[in-house]
Amino acid sequence: MFTGIIEEVGTVQSLSKRSADAMEIIIKCSRVLKDVHLGDSIAINGVCLTVTSFTKEQFAADVMPETVKATSLDQLAPGSQVNLERAMSSNGRFGGHFVSGHVDGTAVITRVEKKSNAIYYDLKMDKTLTDMLTKKGSIAIDGVSLTIFDLRDAHVTVSIIPHTLEGTIFPTKSMGDVVNIECDMIGKYIYRFLTKEQNEKQPSRLTPSFLKEHGF
Numbered sequence: 456m457f458t459g460i461i462e463e464v465g466t467v468q469s470l471s472k473r474s475a476d477a478m479e480i481i482i483k484c485s486r487v488l489k490d491v492h493l494g495d496s497i498a499i500n501g502v503c504l505t506v507t508s509f510t511k512e513q514f515a516a517d518v519m520p521e522t523v524k525a526t527s528l529d530q531l532a533p534g535s536q537v538n539l540e541r542a543m544s545s546n547g548r549f550g551g552h553f554v555s556g557h558v559d560g561t562a563v564i565t566r567v568e569k570k571s572n573a574i575y576y577d578l579k580m581d582k583t584l585t586d587m588l589t590k591k592g593s594i595a596i597d598g599v600s601l602t603i604f605d606l607r608d609a610h611v612t613v614s615i616i617p618h619t620l621e622g623t624i625f626p627t628k629s630m631g632d633v634v635n636i637e638c639d640m641i642g643k644y645i646y647r648f649l650t651k652e653q654n655e656k657q658p659s660r661l662t663p664s665f666l667k668e669h670g671f
Contacts, residue, residue, distance in 0.1 A: 456543050456555065456556075457498050457542060457543055457551075457555070457556050457598070458543050458550055458551035458553075458600060459554045459595045459601075460551045461538045461539065461598060461623045462486055462487055462539055462540050463539045464536050464538060464539065464622070465482040465487070465499075465539045466483045466536055467480065467531050467532065467533055467534060467536075468481040468483045468533060469481045470531060473517070476520040476524065477518060477520050477523065478518050478528075478529070479515055479516070479517055479518070480499070480504075480515070480516055480528070481513055481515045482515075483513045484512075484513065485512070486539075487514075487539050487541050488513075491509050491514060493506060496542040496556065497514065497516070497539060497540070497541055498538070498540045498541075498556045498598045499516070499537050499538070499539060500526070500538050500597040500624075500634075500635050501526075501538065501556065501558055501635040502518075502598070502635060503556025505517070522558075525560065526561065527561050527597075527633045527634060537624060538597050538598045538623050550600075551600030552595075552600050553641070554595045554598070554600060554637060555637065557637065558637050559584055559636055559637055560581055560584050560636050561633050562578040562579060562580035562584070562611070562633070563579050563631065563632070563633055564628055564629065564633075565578065565579050566630065567628070573615060573616055573617075574614070574620065574625075575604075575614050576596075576612070576613050576614075576625075576628070578611045578613070578634065579610055580610075580611065581609065582608065582609045584638055585608065585610070587639070588603055588606055588611065588642060589606065590604070591603060591604075592639050593639045594611065594637070594639065595635075595636070596613065596634050597634045598635070599619065599623050599625070601613045601615065601619075602614075
């Protein structure tokens with residue numbers, strides 16, 4: 456489990472093909488290695504991967520075919536910068552939102568516009584993803600916890616403040632770039648619950664009175 460609060464920007468050292476659709480990635484970094492162990496989870500651009508080996512300056516992780524297919528990791532190259540976050544600790548502050556590191560799909564940046572002290576990004580993605588999102592709700596973009604400011608059909612708009620820009624790879628992003636998307640976990644479960652009942656032609660049990668009764 457992650458929070459979407461990026462700890463460090465790392466650099467891809469190498470990408471080694473294990474097969475036509477699998478690879479090993481080696482990341483140069485420092486902060487996320489302070490208490491690292493074999494088998495630990497580290498999110499790379501929002502993708503939860505397992506540490507398979509490490510030194511004082513880098514760690515390696517295997518990327519399986521399903522992950523290659525569902526994410527933008529195959530577009531990385533030696534020298535690419537990546538967002539890094541260790542799995543959250545039980546005694547740490549929870550500053551973002553619940554992020555699993557299981558990417559739901561990808562999106563393409565269609566607009567980058569500076570407004571005062573923020574930069575607005577428009578992203579186009581499959582409507583199956585936007586159906587699970589809500590305006591003012593949470594979204595993880597390349598592992599960064601952000602708030603949705605506008606939502607229409609297959610488009611999402613987010614606004615990023617200077618602090619987030621300085622601590623992530625967003626300054627390297629431009630129109631046409633592909634990013635990883637993870638929809639809000641709670642929203643996904645509610646969407647699944649409602650669509651399952653609709654497909655089975657059963658009346659939904661998720662009513663205003665049900666939510667009120669259970670403290671929502």
